[in-house]
Amino acid sequence: MAPHPPQSRPSTGPDPSAIDTSRRPFVLIWEVTQACDLACDHCRADAHPARHPDELTTSEGKHLLDQAREFGPGQLVVLSGGDPLTRPDLVELIEYGTSRGLRMTLTPSGTSSLTPETVHRLSDAGVTRLAVSLDGATPDTHDTFRGESGSFEQTVRAARAARDAGLPVQINTTVCAQTVDELPALRDLVDELGAVLWSVFFLVPIGRGRVLEPITPDRAETVMQWLSEVSDDAPFGVKTTEAPFYRRVAIQHRRDANETPTDDDIGRRLGITAGDGFAFVSHTGELYPSGFLPESAGTVRDGGLVERYRESELFQSLRDRDALRGKCGACEFRHVCGGSRSRAYAHTGDPLASDPLCAYVPDGYSGPLPEGRVSGD
Template sequence: MKLMQTPRSMDLSITGRCNLRCAYCSHFSSAGDVADDLPTSEWLTFFEELNRCSVIDVCLQGGEPFVRSDFFELVDGIVKNRMRYSILSNGTLITDEIASFLKASRRCNSVQVSIDGSIPTTHDAFRGEGNFVRALRGLQFLLKHGIQAVVRVTIHRQNVHELERIAEFLLEELGLPEFSTNSASYFGLCRKNSEQVQLSAAERSIAMIKLMELSRKYDGRISAQAGPLAEARLWRGMEQAAAGNAGNIHGGGFLTGCGGTESKLAVRADGVIVPCPQLPDIELGRINEDDLKEIWQTHPELRRFRKRQEISLGDFEFCYGCEYVNFCTGNCPAAAHAILGDAWHPSPDACYREFKKAGGKLPEDAI
């Protein structure tokens, strides 16, 4: 596939600050790992370069984007430069004024809000007392003004047995059209607190069974790009392909699990350009100092990432003898980098064979 001349979209960490310190946050390696925000002018100048590069949309994240006092000015700069935007938020700082402003901008694609329980006790266990109520209030303001609100549920050891009640709360009581799920990862504070938050193989199995059941019950209104539900669907496809009951999996047998660097890049809160928010230590350049188009087209690290899909899983000792090797795509390079220090290796966390070795089982109707 021919490479685009410039990235289509950008993930922008407009701040390293956050009003919360969630135990499974993927953006902090320690509670004090924050830096001063870039001046407003630096972001506004960079937005002009994004416009010249024909970037279509940006995702504002952090930290917590709404901690910036100049947030409205930054959004105005995005709109002025003919881009659309989405926001990743914990929801607690969203006010009626903010939601009204987002609606009036006419360029907001969506706002993701994190809701991790059906009751305060569950949500607040790792996010802090009072934040369930605050997040719901922010969510209600978004809904009031017709902003597309995307609720994300992070599944961890404290809420894995509450999934049915969470689905009822979000889809029936709040009347949301859908919600998405993932699970506590291997990044940032989550890695530091892994024993408290990361699912065991048995807990992953419980989550898979329940989420598959709920997905059927609610006619597919539960989505996932990562975590137990996504893994159940992916591994079901691998089982079927291995048994000859399905066609080949696209990219199977090679490290094709992520194609992010074919269409987007990210910027850290300090202005350093990186391949992905989850690969913050692979530095490509700096905004307003290095030419974005040149980085995109010529940087050796990006060229290496784009060659990743040519690496056969059969070349890795880790994959020797695996019956699924020709149907696997190696999953997330950032997870492999976090666990092994090597983004050009299959991720052990998303290995179906390792999951089965640890006693994990797919739902029977997923096979």
């Protein structure tokens, strides 16, 4: 049988600088399932092998993709999990989203199902980028973290298959006390695999991640400075997830902090945070600002995605940087950073509180300080 002909897919999306994040998200994530064969230490979803009986059906999923198209042409949609490959209709959903003019990307788990043949089938269906996770630079460190022997080799094999198929590869890495020392070796591996982007996720303590030890604010600051230096020379892009103060560090690394920054010098739109340029639809159709901020703006099973993103009180409050409290509210970088609203919520129950991982103290600020810091630091 001849291979399935590649789908016509949007090659580029809208200009990031032209996106009004009060009207549309830069990134829309759909958690198509929570089923996964891995038992990763940091799993937000606390995933299990079995699929949930109330997952969105194929028909409901297509309706969701129709709603996503209402945001405008070239909307970026990330299919995540769990492991999306556990859904037998995954290729059908990708083909449908591609036919609707959406940029469909995928974050599969590094399991035995992620074969080179599967990667080519996903590419033919219209996937525009494959994002795989590497949390250690060796089979021992990665597989221990992921709870599955062989996950490292399967992930690396899939990344190479994607590269060979001409499918851009993104590498996702979780940063916590267990993984932080792996970062330099991982940087070299990301380069070796020919990835276009390294997305470095700083742990948020929800799901299984509650049992992991985060790094300290001062260590996070050091890592951010290192990542900023990596981004200067690396042949791939560098971004952080749930650590938007990387933008502040990158700006300080490149210019006088007293200037009013207009971009982050790393080729991406500033200020994307939970609910502001970012939205997440759960496997059962609940709309959240982020998968790490489980406050629902309502279900989108029967419609309302666009309206809820634009008009719900929850999302509107998260887009008001002047409503931030504590140190984040006093920070001159709040409009280009904004702090992790998910981490603030995980620690305090208040999504507008300060991000406890950020070590920066604005001049003249006299309120509560990050862990381990005192006035005058």
